[in-house]
Amino acid sequence: MNTPNWNPFRDLAQRVLREDAPLTLTDDVRALMLHTAYEVAIPDAGPALSAREGALSLIRECSRRIVEGSNRLTDALHRMWKFQRQGDWDSARQEMRDVLAVEVVPYYRELALEQLDGMTDEP
DSSP states (O other): OOOOOOHHHHHHHIIIIISOOOOOOOHHHHHHHHHHHHHTTOOOOGGGGGSHHHHHHHHHHHHHHHHHHHHHHHHHHHHHHHHHHTTOHHHHHHHHHHHHHHOOOHHHHHHHHHHHHHTTTOO
């Protein structure tokens, strides 16, 4: 599994969305946005980059998927570990199944699936 490096995208989103910096769609910025869109399972993001509003919407959606997916997985992992400490393996597994039922970001799905697969041999 390749861990995505979303720091350059986060920096761009911070500048554009929070600090109100202008969005200049250079080749590098376009490449970064397309790569990030791919990593968060947004197919065919290219047309969004043809206009400023579309590009801003793409930044917002990529950011939302990264943040919400991370929060969802982190919260579920904490609950899973709690259930494991209590010996409740069914509930621990269910936490990861719940993540997999709604998560679209492949990286977060892979992490949840690894956790679930790692529990298959438990009582």
